[in-house]
Amino acid sequence: MSTLTLEQILEGRRSQPNQLIEVLQDIQEDRGYLPNDDMRAVSQNLGVPLIEVFRVASFYKAFRLKPTGRIVLTICLGTACHVRSAHLLLDHALEQLGVKPGEVTADGLFSIECVNCLGACAMGPIVKENGIYHDHVTPGKLRRLIETIRHREMEAKSHV
């Protein structure tokens, strides 16, 4: 999954504390979350106290401190999605997968995330499967989506 080294991410940004959020964004984009070791290295390289790095990482919703599942289902809970019953989708996904938001299923396949708005409000409720958007989702559609993904991943695994 990770393709960039910390060296590459930090290049041209060393000793610039104002680059903290940008650097953390890039690390997460590459690794899917913020590993502890990386945060220590960022603290040293940017000249920001480690506690401040953790403070920023835990303040902003964008950052994850734990790895995700291979498939991240992001459920949009924006106002437009909410009035079209997005809360039922969240309840349903948590029930079907037996996890809480931010947790990973035992097989490492799924994690569920909630987001305040994905900005595709007209097509709500929206559920994002990694980078793919699914529009006008209902509890029934979500259930089939989860089953389809599970099936697809099992097939892929048995192929390997």
Add this chain to the structure above:
Amino acid sequence: MSRLNSFRELEHLREGLRERLEKYTTTVMLCGGPGCHAARSQAVIDAIRKELSAQRLTSEVRLLVTGCHGFCEEGPLMVIEPGNLFYHRISPDDAFEIVSQTLVKGKVIERLLYTDPISCKKIQTEAEIPFYRLQDRELLSQNRRVDSCSIEDYIAAGGYTALAKVLQSIAPLEAIKEIKASGLRGRGGGGFPTGRKWGECQEAPSDEKYVICNADEGDPGAYMDRGVLEGNPHLVLEGMMIGAWAVGARKGYVYVRHEYPIAVKHTRIAVEQAREFGLLGNNILGSSFSFDVDIARGGGAFVCGESTALMASVEGKVGEPRPKDVHTVVDGLYHKPTTLNNVETWANIPGIILNGSSWFASKGTQGSKGTKILALTGRIKNTGLVEVVMGTPIRTVVFDIGGGAVNGKQIKAVQIGGPSGGCLPVDKFDLPIDFDILSEAGSMVGSGGMVVMDEESCMIDVTKYFLTFLQDESCGKCLPCRVGVDRMLEIITDITEGRGKPEQLDLLEELADTVSQTALCGLGKTAPNPVLTTLRYFRPEYEAHINEKKCPAGVCKALITYWIDPDKCTGCKVCLQVCTYGAITGRKKQVHVIDTQLCQKCGICRSECKFDAIRVI
């Protein structure tokens, strides 16, 4: 491309680009905006591109992948010029037919035309569609003229003319005077006069100043800034350049949400292109003006919509607001004078410079000038991005442009302005989209999110939604917001779960009043608005929850029961099979029954029933 070193070179380039475009006989504009993207328009774009090259049409037909066209509900959308032919809900399978029939033979494909819901007639052109006809798409229409990732398209369409005009002939103070005279007010929420902001920043003594574009768009249910920045990033950059020239800034930032990866990408491309063309950097177009822009990605914190919090975030810090004893126009980013405007505000600047302040001021009302982009969403037929002249009644937007409710339901309210705004009932729909008048009614124009609700939306549940959002997003720095929102949410939760008491309503009002008077920042001060407006306009719904323990809209789980309408149930067994709790029983072709003891009210049966037989009481 080499750098443009003078105004003449820019004009020369423009002429060359226009000549190049004239070679095309047909332009196919495919929407790649947020709504169409969610409806998987990329597959359509790929299919059309493939067909065009397979049928050897690439030198005559120009495929333009643009930003949002607006009518998101009907996406993916396509407009073919000349002729203004409008196709909707296109799938990749339609590509062959569109290219071989419409583009080659000029035949219209009936099946892809939009049907007018009232007259039931097929409509050929975009301009005739009621959704578009009642709008004044000053900004959004520009999306359609350019490939979002092409500075050449932007220049060919007249881009950077306004920048050239100020650099050549308008002094900074004159530019500020012009913006003041236009009456432009901030589109991000506050509605503060833009020209005054610029003027104060210009006057602030400092050798270093900044301009910032707020593209954080934290309001859930709003995406107009995404639509503009993604679709036409150079328009926003040009506005920022003019602002920077006026206030005397050499550096600017676009603060954009990380949840909008396409907006981030398009802005990055635009900045790189502008640098390459010498429109950012030193001595822009050979003038004495030097300016550069960087991109800062937001971390997904609603509080960063507040100016001081946003600036802290640009500095790489935690986004907490600070008291604004001295305004950010004097003491802003890195304690330097800073002009912060949102995407739509910046996008309005080039038009005002080109057409003059009186042109802009001729549209709108006494206190609210120009047009406003609204994100029309929720329980309404025509969802999408809508741009209307300020002063347009809410009714026109919801019923005439929006097409009214879905499935013959009754529209009950519209929530305007996001979590800081308020819910207005149908009898207030004659109010105009106007900063001052909506504020008086307890709501606000805000950034322009309009979420429509019908009889199946519970106003108490919506209030609970906003309070949950605000509790989660409260940065925690000041007590009134941190604790006040918490206590209000507690009371509302009691009401939605059947534990509400009549006297709690007075307490709720008192709390709301205290928070709005004592919170530190604007977001805290407006946090009680959803509570106050629903209490003001929808009190009977609160009373039904408290006194009768009923949710009239059928949303609050603790107060509702699912049942199957025997007149509609066909006994198809679909609900029975999807129910994971074994709560539904029945034989094939016989009416099914829900065991209310086992039912968890998850709603899956209702979403799967094709006969609308499952009801909530």
